[in-house]
Each structure stands twice: as C-alpha cells, then as structure tokens.
Amino acid sequence: MRKLLALALGIALLTGCASAPIAPPDTLRIVTPYKVKSLDPIKQGLWSPEWGYGELLMRATDNGGVEPWVLQRLEPVNGTQWRLVLRSGVTFSNGRELDSAVLKTVLERHLAENALVKANLPGAKIETPDANTVLLSTSAPVVNLPNLLADEQSVTVFDPQAQGVYTGPFTVSKLDDNELVLARNPKYWGGQAKLSEVRVRFVPDGQARLLAVRTGEADIALYPPTDALGSVKDAASGPRMATASQPLxxxxxxxxxxxxxxxxxxxxxxxxxxxxxxxxxxxxxxxxxxxxxxxxxxxxxxxxxxxxxxxxxxxxxxxxxxxxxxxxxxxxxxxxxxxxxxxxxxxxxxxxxxxxxxxxxxxxxxxxxxxxxxxxxxxxxxxxxxxxxxxxxxxxxxxxxxxxxxxxxxxxxxxxxxxxxxxxxxxxxxxxxxxxxxxxxxxxxxxxxxxxxxxxxxxxxxxxxSSAAVVGGAFTGYRPSSVLHHVTATTRAG
Missing domain, CATH: 3.10.105.10 (Dipeptide-binding Protein; Domain 3)
Known part of the structure; x- marks a missing residue:
C-alpha cells in the first residue's frame, strides 16, 4: 500500500493535471532517477558532459573509440610525457577563452581535489610551452591517458574563475532538488545547438518515469525498469523502447x-x-x-x-x-x-x-x-x-x-x-x-x-x-548514448 501511495504521489507531481502541456519542438523533456546535486566541477562535474553543459578533453564515441573533444589532438612525446593541443576558439559560456594557462589551472585543481585523477596520473607535472599546448609528464607511463581524459569522473573542463561555468552547448538556467533546466548557449564555440531548452526532472520511481512519457509529460525516460518494458519494447507507434549500440x-x-x-x-x-x-x-x-x-x-x-x-x-x-x-x-x-x-x-x-x-x-x-x-x-x-x-x-x-x-x-x-x-x-x-x-x-x-x-x-x-530508454512525443527517433552523453549540440526532435 505504501508503495502504491508513493507511486500515486509521484504521478501527481509529474502530471499536475489531467492533460499534459504540449512542449515546443525545440524543447526536450527528460526524466531520470539520478539527481544533479550541484554545479561543483569536482564533486559533481560528471553530470556536465552527460547533460551538455560541459565537455571533456577527449570524447568516447558510440562506435567503440575515443577522439579529441576540446582538444585538437593528444599525442605521446615519449613514454612518460604527452602533448595536449587545444582546439582554437574554444570558449566558456561567459566568453572566456580556454587556453593552456586555464587548462593548467584546471588540471592542477583536479590533481589536488580529484582522487581518481591523482591516482591515475602519478607524479604529474604540467608545462605550457605556448598558448594552445600543455605538456603533461608523469613519473610512470600512462598508456590509457586518452581513455582517462574521456572519463566523465576524470578531468571535467570548467572555468576556474567562475562558479558553474563550462564550455558546452547549453548553460544551466535552473537547478533545484526536482529539476535541471538547460538553455541554449548563444556563445557555444561549436555552433548553435539544435534544441533551445532541455528540462531534466529527477524522478526516482521507475514506473512514474514511464508513465510520464505515456501521458506526454516527458519525451524520454532514462533507466527504465525491465519489468515495465513489455508493452513498449516492440511498439510500432507511441512510446517505445530504444537502446544504445554498445553493451557497456x-x-x-x-x-x-x-x-x-x-x-x-x-x-x-x-x-x-x-x-x-x-x-x-x-x-x-x-x-x-x-x-x-x-x-x-x-x-x-x-x-x-x-x-x-x-x-x-x-x-x-x-x-x-x-x-x-x-x-x-x-x-x-x-x-x-x-x-x-x-x-x-x-x-x-x-x-x-x-x-x-x-x-x-x-x-x-x-x-x-x-x-x-x-x-x-x-x-x-x-x-x-x-x-x-x-x-x-x-x-x-x-x-x-x-x-x-x-x-x-x-x-x-x-x-x-x-x-x-x-x-x-x-x-x-x-x-x-x-x-x-x-x-x-x-x-x-x-x-x-x-x-x-x-x-x-x-x-x-x-x-x-546496452543502455535503454523509453522515447515518445516528438523524440521517437532518439537513441540512447552508449557513453552517457544524453544531450548534445546535435540532439533534435525526430
């Protein structure tokens, strides 16, 4: 009875009324069980590439590899040193340029406060030979550095002189215990995002997340419970199940x-x-x-x-x-x-x-x-x-x-x-x-x-x-990301 009551309350909070509002085609509404607690770049920075307000130095792809993201290239100099070359023109949402001096400060902050980075980059030393280049030296070889720099729990890129400022195609316009609201970043270095707004609601109950898509309160439900997918996994119309390409x-x-x-x-x-x-x-x-x-x-x-x-x-x-x-x-x-x-x-x-x-x-x-x-x-x-x-x-x-x-x-x-x-x-x-x-x-x-x-x-x-989602509304063509990049500059209706 308690579980049914909790579910009913969750549904009531989601729907609010009998008919769901119709969202503009360039607005995406997602429900997820995972709450973004703050914009702290070290403790909660992992959410920034997932929700498109931040980026990483390298990026994992759905085809099974990693590639440069805000870096132009990453190359080994010798067994214990790597050269990180930044893309030109990368800026934070406040317009500040990401250059080698800023990246050096970001790396030093992670080395001081991020246990994962410190453990995986032993004896790290950082040099900046020019405005676009960082030389990263370690006391032992780090052969998986490309993968480490694509890890959302590793080196998130943020403006060390501002609170909650990143480089992604979206900016955070609202964050509370119930919702994260993202707006298109008009200064995004990579071009204009397809979506103007993304609304991410934190809904812990799996059944309530699926119901939100069914009733039109949400377009996408992430992390759906398997026991509730029977009616949507092979659906030809209406809400349906979508899966990522890689079984990670x-x-x-x-x-x-x-x-x-x-x-x-x-x-x-x-x-x-x-x-x-x-x-x-x-x-x-x-x-x-x-x-x-x-x-x-x-x-x-x-x-x-x-x-x-x-x-x-x-x-x-x-x-x-x-x-x-x-x-x-x-x-x-x-x-x-x-x-x-x-x-x-x-x-x-x-x-x-x-x-x-x-x-x-x-x-x-x-x-x-x-x-x-x-x-x-x-x-x-x-x-x-x-x-x-x-x-x-x-x-x-x-x-x-x-x-x-x-x-x-x-x-x-x-x-x-x-x-x-x-x-x-x-x-x-x-x-x-x-x-x-x-x-x-x-x-x-x-x-x-x-x-x-x-x-x-x-x-x-x-x-x-493979990661699954239930999709509906104007986003039935959405496919979940194998690497948890739920929203990107290219995400669009269809």
Missing part, C-alpha cells in the same frame, strides 16, 4: 572481502557458480540483457570465458569448506548461517529484480539471501553492513578502457575498491598493464588478470546490456 553496462556483484562469509574463497566461488546467468538474462530480465561469459564484454578480442553455472561444483566447494546443511535452509559453519546481505538501489530498479532471483538460485546450494535497498549504492558500499553489492559499472567503463576500471575497483589502492581486494599479484599485473605500451603485449596480461579475478572470486558480472 554491466550489473556486477561485488563481494565484501572484509567480513565473513565472503572472506571465504569457497563461498565466493560457490556464489558465482550457483548463478544461472542465462536465466537471469533471458527470463528474469526478459531477454533485454545479454548473458555474460566473463568480466569483459565478449565484443573485445581479449575477453575470456571465465564464468559458468555449475551447481554440483558449488555444492562440492561448500561441502569441502565445512559448510553443513541445516534445517534453516541456509548452510551453517561454526554456528553461523550462510546468509548474504545483498544491496540494491532504486535508481537501477533491475538490481532488485536480480537480487530476488538470486535468492531462489542461491538457495539451491544452501546460500541464503537478504535483499536490502539503499538510496546511494556507492555510499553504502563504503560501509561494512553488506556482503554483496549489486552495482551497474563496467570493466570497460564508458570509455572502452580495460585498465582504469581494474585499477579503481580491484587493486589495493583503488579509489573504488569497495570490496577490500588486497592481492599483490593482481596489483603487480595491473601495474604492468598500465605501463605496457605494446597493445599485443597487453593481451597475456589481461588474460592472466581475468583468471585471477575469477579464480579468487573478486568480482562476478551478473548481466550486461
């Missing part, structure tokens, strides 16, 4: 190695073997996901098939480790039941559907599951009141980078090492990978890394998909 979104199960029972290797391996990945993708998630075979999407040439379902092997591992059957359903060892607290979060409603399915699948080998929903999955994962965290993250990130996400999530010094992985061999392998410039020489390193991660139960990819 992975639903990953992160084990908490800092506490029992997931500090037991046998439990971690049994957990991964007891999951029926095919059933999750084809039945629980209605065929809208792909069955993962390993920790990397099978589209990349170095991906190995390291995951499988093997109930008998899972049971044997638990038997050998001393986990005994009990009348409670869950196994027991030393008087403690084998029960896992699995975290889900409402911004990604499919996490709950998967967690409920895992309850049934894992019970077949004697592992109990308690599903707990948290409002902010990363904040919850920083704590210790959990055993498995379900989180949509990719081992390629959104920049096709096989190195950065490994370092951030799975090495002892990683800024997102929520599970507490501390493995000297894995640290050394990732360190070697980060400094290996020969692409062919990286492949055996990547193969060994994948085997270590799987054999030691450090990560399980539960399902993978």
């Amino acid at each position: 979104q992975q639903l990953r199960a992160i084990p908490n190695l800092r506490r029992a029972p997931m500090n037991d290797l046998a439990v971690r391996r049994a957990f991964a073997l007891a999951i029926d990945y095919d059933q999750l993708a084809k039945q629980v998630l209605d065929g809208l996901y792909r069955t993962p075979k390993g920790i990397y999407p099978d589209a990349v040439p170095y991906a190995l098939e390291t995951q499988r379902t093997d109930i008998a092997e899972a049971r044997r591992l638990l038997d050998d480790a001393g986990w005994m059957h009990s009348s409670a359903g869950a196994r027991v060892k030393d008087g403690k039941l084998l029960r896992l607290t699995v975290l889900t979060y409402p911004q990604q409603p499919d996490t709950k559907a998967v967690a409920v399915a895992l309850q049934a699948q894992l019970s077949a080998v004697g592992i109990g599951v308690q599903v707990t929903e948290v409002q902010d999955n990363y904040e919850a994962l920083k704590g210790d009141a959990w055993d498995v965290g379900l989180s949509f993250d990719g081992t390629l990130g959104y920049t096709y980078d096989p190195i950065g996400p490994l370092r951030d999530f799975l090495t002892s010094q990683g800024s997102k090492n929520f599970g507490g992985v501390a493995d000297a061999e894995l640290d050394n392998l990732v360190s070697d990978l980060r400094t290996t410039t020969d692409t062919n020489a990286r492949t055996p390193l990547l193969h060994r890394i994948q085997r270590v991660i799987t054999d030691r139960g450090y990560l399980t990819v539960v399902a993978q998909r």
Whole structure:
C-alpha cells in the first residue's frame, strides 16, 4: 500500500493535471532517477558532459573509440610525457577563452581535489610551452591517458574563475532538488545547438518515469525498469523502447572481502557458480540483457570465458569448506548461517529484480539471501553492513578502457575498491598493464588478470546490456548514448 501511495504521489507531481502541456519542438523533456546535486566541477562535474553543459578533453564515441573533444589532438612525446593541443576558439559560456594557462589551472585543481585523477596520473607535472599546448609528464607511463581524459569522473573542463561555468552547448538556467533546466548557449564555440531548452526532472520511481512519457509529460525516460518494458519494447507507434549500440553496462556483484562469509574463497566461488546467468538474462530480465561469459564484454578480442553455472561444483566447494546443511535452509559453519546481505538501489530498479532471483538460485546450494535497498549504492558500499553489492559499472567503463576500471575497483589502492581486494599479484599485473605500451603485449596480461579475478572470486558480472530508454512525443527517433552523453549540440526532435 505504501508503495502504491508513493507511486500515486509521484504521478501527481509529474502530471499536475489531467492533460499534459504540449512542449515546443525545440524543447526536450527528460526524466531520470539520478539527481544533479550541484554545479561543483569536482564533486559533481560528471553530470556536465552527460547533460551538455560541459565537455571533456577527449570524447568516447558510440562506435567503440575515443577522439579529441576540446582538444585538437593528444599525442605521446615519449613514454612518460604527452602533448595536449587545444582546439582554437574554444570558449566558456561567459566568453572566456580556454587556453593552456586555464587548462593548467584546471588540471592542477583536479590533481589536488580529484582522487581518481591523482591516482591515475602519478607524479604529474604540467608545462605550457605556448598558448594552445600543455605538456603533461608523469613519473610512470600512462598508456590509457586518452581513455582517462574521456572519463566523465576524470578531468571535467570548467572555468576556474567562475562558479558553474563550462564550455558546452547549453548553460544551466535552473537547478533545484526536482529539476535541471538547460538553455541554449548563444556563445557555444561549436555552433548553435539544435534544441533551445532541455528540462531534466529527477524522478526516482521507475514506473512514474514511464508513465510520464505515456501521458506526454516527458519525451524520454532514462533507466527504465525491465519489468515495465513489455508493452513498449516492440511498439510500432507511441512510446517505445530504444537502446544504445554498445553493451557497456554491466550489473556486477561485488563481494565484501572484509567480513565473513565472503572472506571465504569457497563461498565466493560457490556464489558465482550457483548463478544461472542465462536465466537471469533471458527470463528474469526478459531477454533485454545479454548473458555474460566473463568480466569483459565478449565484443573485445581479449575477453575470456571465465564464468559458468555449475551447481554440483558449488555444492562440492561448500561441502569441502565445512559448510553443513541445516534445517534453516541456509548452510551453517561454526554456528553461523550462510546468509548474504545483498544491496540494491532504486535508481537501477533491475538490481532488485536480480537480487530476488538470486535468492531462489542461491538457495539451491544452501546460500541464503537478504535483499536490502539503499538510496546511494556507492555510499553504502563504503560501509561494512553488506556482503554483496549489486552495482551497474563496467570493466570497460564508458570509455572502452580495460585498465582504469581494474585499477579503481580491484587493486589495493583503488579509489573504488569497495570490496577490500588486497592481492599483490593482481596489483603487480595491473601495474604492468598500465605501463605496457605494446597493445599485443597487453593481451597475456589481461588474460592472466581475468583468471585471477575469477579464480579468487573478486568480482562476478551478473548481466550486461546496452543502455535503454523509453522515447515518445516528438523524440521517437532518439537513441540512447552508449557513453552517457544524453544531450548534445546535435540532439533534435525526430
């Protein structure tokens, strides 16, 4: 009853009246579960390229690569130095020019305040030989710098002398707890944006987001719950489902190695073997996901098939480790039941559907599951009141980078090492990978890394998909971005 009441209230707030207002053709209305909390370029800068009011030095593309964005080119000088050459004529929305001196200040600010940038650019030193060029030197090779500079959580480009001023085709005209409103930037260096206004409303309930498109209150609903897509996934008219081209979104199960029972290797391996990945993708998630075979999407040439379902092997591992059957359903060892607290979060409603399915699948080998929903999955994962965290993250990130996400999530010094992985061999392998410039020489390193991660139960990819959206109104031709660039200068009705 409470859930129904909350949904009704959410719908009422969205609709306000029985008939939805008609938006001008150059206005786009989007509903999303993720709230932009501020215009802080370090703490909340990731939203700026997603919503078109900011840009990055490099840009990930939907065809599987990265390319210069506000840079004209990025080129290695030697093993530990890169030359960054700015495009001429790039300005902030206040008209100030982006030159090498400004970029130097931006980079220094990120190095001082952005843990991700500091960790990935060791011993960074910055020089400005001319007005358009920055030389970036590091104490060790950073072979994935093009990918790092295309990462929305890395170096966002902002005016260090002004608050909330960026270089994108839109500017922020309003931001509060409910809505982000963007207006066309008349001074945009890349030419006039197709849209004059974008209105982004923060709607946490997935059903309410879909209803907003159905009633004409919104044109696009991002992150739709799979269980509500049945009537729109094959629709020929009206609201329909659209998907991105690249399967970069992975639903990953992160084990908490800092506490029992997931500090037991046998439990971690049994957990991964007891999951029926095919059933999750084809039945629980209605065929809208792909069955993962390993920790990397099978589209990349170095991906190995390291995951499988093997109930008998899972049971044997638990038997050998001393986990005994009990009348409670869950196994027991030393008087403690084998029960896992699995975290889900409402911004990604499919996490709950998967967690409920895992309850049934894992019970077949004697592992109990308690599903707990948290409002902010990363904040919850920083704590210790959990055993498995379900989180949509990719081992390629959104920049096709096989190195950065490994370092951030799975090495002892990683800024997102929520599970507490501390493995000297894995640290050394990732360190070697980060400094290996020969692409062919990286492949055996990547193969060994994948085997270590799987054999030691450090990560399980539960399902993978391409980003989806429900589109309607004048924007039925909209296709979601594989790399989360939801709105750009070229976004238009049609």
